[in-house]
Amino acid sequence: MTPFMRLNSVVGGYAKEDVVRGVSLDIHRGDFIGIIGPNGSGKSTLLKLMTRFLKPWRGVLTLDEEDLGGIEPRSFARKVAFVPQDTWVQFPFTVEEIVLMGRIPHLGRLQSETKRDFALAEKALGLTGASHLKGKEIDQLSAGERQRVIIARALVQEPSLLLLDEPTSHLDIGHQIKMLNLLRRLNKDTGLTIVIVLHDLNLAGEYCNRLALMEEGRVFIEGTPEQVLTYKNVESVYKTVVVVRENPISGKPYVIVSSREA
Amino acid sequence: MRSVGRQRMSFFIFVLLSVVLAGLIKGSVDVPLGELFHPENRPLLSLRLFRVLAGIVAGSGLAACGIALQAILRNPLAEPYLLGTSSGAGLGAVLAVILGIGQAFLPLSAFIGALVSAVLVYSIARQGYRIPIPSLILSGVVVSVAFSGIIVFLISVSSNEAVHGLMWWLWGSLDVYDPRLLSAVSLVVLAGIAVLFVFAQDLNALSLGEEEAHHLGVQTERVKTGLFILTSLMTACLVCVTGIIGFVGLIVPHLMRMVVGPNHKTLLPASCLAGASFLVGCDLIGRTVFSPVEIPIGVITAVVGAPVFIVLMKMQHRVRER
Numbered sequence: 001m002t003p004f005m006r007l008n009s010v011v012g013g014y015a016k017e018d019v020v021r022g023v024s025l026d027i028h029r030g031d032f033i034g035i036i037g038p039n040g041s042g043k044s045t046l047l048k049l050m051t052r053f054l055k056p057w058r059g060v061l062t063l064d065e066e067d068l069g070g071i072e073p074r075s076f077a078r079k080v081a082f083v084p085q086d087t088w089v090q091f092p093f094t095v096e097e098i099v100l101m102g103r104i105p106h107l108g109r110l111q112s113e114t115k116r117d118f119a120l121a122e123k124a125l126g127l128t129g130a131s132h133l134k135g136k137e138i139d140q141l142s143a144g145e146r147q148r149v150i151i152a153r154a155l156v157q158e159p160s161l162l163l164l165d166e167p168t169s170h171l172d173i174g175h176q177i178k179m180l181n182l183l184r185r186l187n188k189d190t191g192l193t194i195v196i197v198l199h200d201l202n203l204a205g206e207y208c209n210r211l212a213l214m215e216e217g218r219v220f221i222e223g224t225p226e227q228v229l230t231y232k233n234v235e236s237v238y239k240t241v242v243v244v245r246e247n248p249i250s251g252k253p254y255v256i257v258s259s260r261e262a
Numbered sequence: 263m264r265s266v267g268r269q270r271m272s273f274f275i276f277v278l279l280s281v282v283l284a285g286l287i288k289g290s291v292d293v294p295l296g297e298l299f300h301p302e303n304r305p306l307l308s309l310r311l312f313r314v315l316a317g318i319v320a321g322s323g324l325a326a327c328g329i330a331l332q333a334i335l336r337n338p339l340a341e342p343y344l345l346g347t348s349s350g351a352g353l354g355a356v357l358a359v360i361l362g363i364g365q366a367f368l369p370l371s372a373f374i375g376a377l378v379s380a381v382l383v384y385s386i387a388r389q390g391y392r393i394p395i396p397s398l399i400l401s402g403v404v405v406s407v408a409f410s411g412i413i414v415f416l417i418s419v420s421s422n423e424a425v426h427g428l429m430w431w432l433w434g435s436l437d438v439y440d441p442r443l444l445s446a447v448s449l450v451v452l453a454g455i456a457v458l459f460v461f462a463q464d465l466n467a468l469s470l471g472e473e474e475a476h477h478l479g480v481q482t483e484r485v486k487t488g489l490f491i492l493t494s495l496m497t498a499c500l501v502c503v504t505g506i507i508g509f510v511g512l513i514v515p516h517l518m519r520m521v522v523g524p525n526h527k528t529l530l531p532a533s534c535l536a537g538a539s540f541l542v543g544c545d546l547i548g549r550t551v552f553s554p555v556e557i558p559i560g561v562i563t564a565v566v567g568a569p570v571f572i573v574l575m576k577m578q579h580r581v582r583e584r
């Protein structure tokens with residue numbers, strides 16, 4: 001099976017500095033891939049290259065074997081949606097208006113939303129457990145509520161690939177689990193392909209079927225959580241002493257940190 | 263939801279029509295409605311019609327440009343003159359008067375001055391193929407300050423008496439002395455408003471942030487550049503007919519965002535109607551209250567607009583705290 005999105009020796013970054021220094025990665029339909037790695041290892045930049053917000057300097061990114069640079073922006077937005085770490089909206093749009101904006105790539109310029117668009121927005125808000133927020137103004141919500149609204153907007157785009165950049169970093173553990181459970185359900189039930197940048201190694205190991213551990217702009221190792229989350233890999237990349245055990249409930253690897261310096 | 267929007271829109275249309283009617287009847291001489299269309303009143307009627315038209319075009323045009331710029335720049339202080347058009351136009355006007363070609367070429371040189379300063383601001387801010395928003399705002403401020411300095415310098419060293427009559431440039435006037443110029447400008451401005459309305463969805467997306475808009479399939483750099491050029495052209499056109507009317511493009515968008523919400527599909531038409539009513543109303547006040555002395559319209563927009571704005575802002579806060 002050919003991969004859904006393929007990255008081939010991709011190099012890119014900001015201004016003069018390359019942050020991603022040659023990443024090759026295959027993303028298959030139905031994957032739930034976690035990108036992990038220390039601060040500054042190029043995780044978010046890699047995601048920005050995948051959303052086309054940054055153009056690669058070298059290397060090739062393809063979606064369904066089509067070069068990313070050649071895809072028309074609106075058609076790309078119908079296939080790939082993005083959820084940032086946090087969204088700060090300074091205009092008092094209602095939650096419903098924000099979610100409906102996910103339909104922009106599907107609508108013509110002067111076309112107004114149809115019943116189907118409203119129904120999709122309703123459904124997405126239901127899925128993310130945010131239906132009760134519908135009439136509220138976005139700038140009145142808590143970080144957790146806002147994030148659920150933003151995910152609902154991404155779902156309304158009806159993407160095949162969902163990219164998320166540390167979507168849980170402002171949430172408490174309860175909300176983190178709720179959100180990741182939602183993503184897992186979407187991945188299992190609708191076959192939505194997910195690529196997520198996560199800081200928490202244990203959450204990454206728990207939810208993702210594959211992990212890519214990054215170091216200094218390159219993929220250090222890529223594979224199943226069991227293959228990636230070994231104490232050797234983690235100690236070598238994070239320069240921290242850790243112990244890896246098995247999560248007694250899920251059987252996935254579990255990383256325990258130690259205060260001892262490496 | 264929809265019918266509420268329609269109700270509000272009809273209300274704004276009603277307000278505009280009432281103000282327009284008042285603008286035609288009232289003035290240094292009051293003409294009763296029945297006599298307005300008598301042949302002997304025709305010169306007065308056409309004079310007032312042009313004035314009202316100028317108010318409608320300038321009010322809606324400035325409000326629409328203000329909305330677009332506030333959405334793109336995501337800065338509450340953004341307004342049509344931010345990109346240097348006002349000081350550029352002022353400088354153009356002053357130069358025309360000093361060179362003694364003010365009679366014939368004042369609008370043209372103001373227009374050129376406005377465009378030159380917009381291009382200057384734009385090229386200072388530009389970094390490669392991108393225009394970063396903070397540098398655009400900064401270069402707008404820098405160019406405005408520099409041009410204003412030159413204006414004051416020229417006025418103070420000039421022995422030309424006519425320069426001192428340029429007061430109306432700095433505070434604006436709806437006194438139309440060239441109907442053909444007004445018609446041409448009206449066409450450009452109304453077409454510009456129509457284009458902005460077509461981009462309402464893009465403005466919604468952009469007001470969330472450039473990156474957000476990018477993820478929704480908006481070609482952000484292209485749309486931004488296109489709308490900067492469009493709004494600069496619209497304000498340059500307006501400035502050469504009415505001079506610099508401040509405040510409308512700043513507060514009408516804010517006011518209407520409080521009333522109808524930030525969705526540009528309703529915000530844009532509502533603000534155009536409100537901006538038009540506001541300017542026609544302010545002009546009416548300016549030419550009747552201290553008649554026969556006429557107060558520059560920019561003075562009225564500031565004096566009337568500021569308290570209205572403050573009251574609404576306070577009301578908004580009280581609603582939110584509940």
